[in-house]
Amino acid sequence: MNPRVVNTAAALLIGNELLSGKVADQNLVELAKTLRALGIRLTRVVMLPDDLPALSAELRALSASFDVVLTSGGVGPTHDDVTIDAVADAFGTHVIEHPLLLGLLDRLYGDKLTEAHRRMARVPHGSELCGAPDVEWPTTVMRNVWVLPGVPDLFRFKLLTLRAGLSGAEPFVSRALYLRVDEPDLKPVLDAVVARHPQVEIGSYPKWFEPSYRTKITLDARQAALADAAFEDLKSQFVSAQIFREE
């Protein structure tokens, strides 16, 4: 399919193990970087346990509010894998076995194909499949919901299908200035720069346990000229001894 142009995204991270602290999520930051590089704004992330009604309600809400929704987790063959059913339920439809996925499974397992293996072919009725070069298993896409696996290595691999299937309207341009100045001390200067550049998103991040600098200022815009102007304005407020690094 042709890349869909979208502006806003939400993510739904699924799994009891994330909420119990048994496993630290590794997928969100990779997803966030991928969307950022595509020029798509990730605006909301929700993490929920393997609970079908809660997932279905959340998916319905996110799908209605954002251009695209990415899920991670809950797509294996066991009783605690309920994401496919939740997506189907959210759109008021049922689950089918996709012929193309059954064909892939048949090639993988042949005579050894079991009922448990067949569960990997289950998709919500009406889903599309989105592939990419070098990705053996396509991604299930139901309306604006992309269903990705929870296993981090597989998740990262499947991000290639996102890069093939989604595109943002405009890229983000990011600059950064690392200062040897404590955050409270640079606040008046920073407030003035923020006020002069309303189209630039400016962030301030103190570094508490870092010897080389004290505060990192980030400047993000949809156009390079805007980010650059705010960056130069900010930089001109400091002497070179106060500046540790620029990006």
Place this chain on the structure above:
Amino acid sequence: MNPRVVNTAAALLIGNELLSGKVADQNLVELAKTLRALGIRLTRVVMLPDDLPALSAELRALSASFDVVLTSGGVGPTHDDVTIDAVADAFGTHVIEHPLLLGLLDRLYGDKLTEAHRRMARVPHGSELCGAPDVEWPTTVMRNVWVLPGVPDLFRFKLLTLRAGLSGAEPFVSRALYLRVDEPDLKPVLDAVVARHPQVEIGSYPKWFEPSYRTKITLDARQAALADAAFEDLKSQFVSAQIFREE
């Protein structure tokens, strides 16, 4: 204050840098482990940018639905730190400077205290402060919302105030069995064990890139006897060569 006994928790992770992929969240897994150890069930996590109206609406919803809400991030002195204002807004109140926090700042900065420093004394009107031994700066608690910092080292430190101020009704008991069996192959056995132990939360986690075992099964309950019975039932379904490790 005496520890509050609570059952359910939600977390709100705050910061543009998390959603743009510039920074990977490190706080959630530490929070989840701490709540788990206290016997408190973390049921929902939301991640949002530094956007006051969005944060206020979310805080109002989470505070009404869960016994306790933990926030992370957005509590510094700069323009992008809006968490305190969002909490105040969520409860329909205003922000004050807390005399005890002003006193701490005075002792820290003395003559060098600036307006930017004073912002660290801002709390929603009606807040309590929760301290703990060895924690120099207490945690702001507004009704059932605990406001924690985003900087990971400080966040981890502040978890001590949670341990001092919150307590769950019953602890969780966790067992685990690591099997040299592929997840699809053990599904029929697992389904039967799940059906026989409805009070035990059973999770199945395939390991794709690990030579020593193929699937980890977790068993969680509020009582040791329940978790142990399900564990022994599951274990009895396999021969010892199939079992890599137990916990």
